[in-house]
Amino acid sequence: MCNDNTVDKLKNEFHYTLSKFSHEIRNPLTLISSGLQMIASAHPEVQDYKQWDDIMDNLDYVKELLNEFSTFNNAGRINLTSTDTGTYLKTILSSVKPTLDYLDIQLDTDIPDSLPIMMLDQIRIRQMLLNLLKNAWEAVPVPGGKISFSVRLKNPGICIDIRDNGCGISPEQQAEIFQPFFTTKESGTGLGLPVVKQVVEAHDGSISVESAPDHGTVFHIFLG
Template sequence: MLLPVESILAKALGQDATQLAAAEKRDLLARLLGRLAHEIRNPLSSLDIHVQLLEEDLTELTPQLREHLTPRLEIIHGELHRLKGIVERFLRLAGPSALDLEPVDTLNLVTHVCELMRPEAASRNIEVSADVEDSLPKVMADPIRLTQALLNLVINAMQAVERNGRIEVRAAATPGDAVSLTVRDSGQGIPPERLASIFDPYFTTKAEGSGLGLWIAQQIVTAHGGSLRAENAPGGGAMFIMLLPLKRSKSVEVGSKQ
């Protein structure tokens, strides 16, 4: 199901956004999201300040009233904090913020992501296996964002398998001076006519999906100077291949034009 992002963009642009190249659309959407997050941040800060002022005012009330009102204000405070976190996350993704690069050990990364998914996988009788080639060189990457990208792929794999199956996460060196991270599942695979759309923002076939998971993963990988593509695996199921270069020719920023 494709939500009418085209028509929203068309209204915003005053032209038929379907004419825009996919990369241009992604770039535009990233900027729109960033702008929205920015606009929401200011009233959120002002709300936060006023909640703090209210908390100070509480000291002047009777103990009974204070006891009654404190938990409510705490909830408001907590939810505001959560909203701020969400907005910051969008700003980090959409804004031109630089990646926090450091040498990342692929074995640690893959193990961590697999461990995160194992309890849920076990409850669905899905076997998650990690296969990391020996003595792989470290990749220069932002570990938080790279984890998010890989996690999005493994979550999709789990949703595709549903129950009773396999997910394999592999890391290997490739001849072209890159490291490949591959997530392969034993699900239904991706219908060929859908392969071209799955990375589009808001493309989802799931009732509860936002359709942003793969788009975000691709943004992150591209920002690292790498690539992310999908294929159907020879024995059935889907396969997502992330290539991360070992040598970066220039520094690239998340949300920058691809």
């Protein structure tokens, strides 16, 4: 059985390997991208070919994938600042509401005015919550989708519940969803929820999920 030191060593080795892998791919990718831009500048007619758009789309996908790797690798590094938690959470939800309104997805919120001032990495927490909200709106029916975001005090911190009426997650998938590279999406990287977990744990918090197929999902996030 692995002790904590062994687990930490394996994690560090994994993150180092992932960082090296991303770096080695990003350099030639930049050269390829620059070369294609030079070709398009010298021969604008190549952009009329459908294959050209396919090539550029695939390049954009690889760049996005590398950005996901970088996000995952750095999710546990946080910069804490004193945060008016209630105002901060309401601001995040306000930024999401126009998208949900456009998609005809109902958003219900319950954020008390009495939430404490907390030490948070505002960029990482925002990233974490937007990731969970995006998963929720991709899971719910449209129209008819519903997402609820509620917060309650839980000494010495807060508990955030994000609930949806979506397709749900099977028990087998629930056992894997926080593992890197596990995904049920055709174009997913499998890094979204692992990033969420890293951010939460970096804040000395915890995350759990309750779900059943066709009965929706709720994520419980504790931040201390």
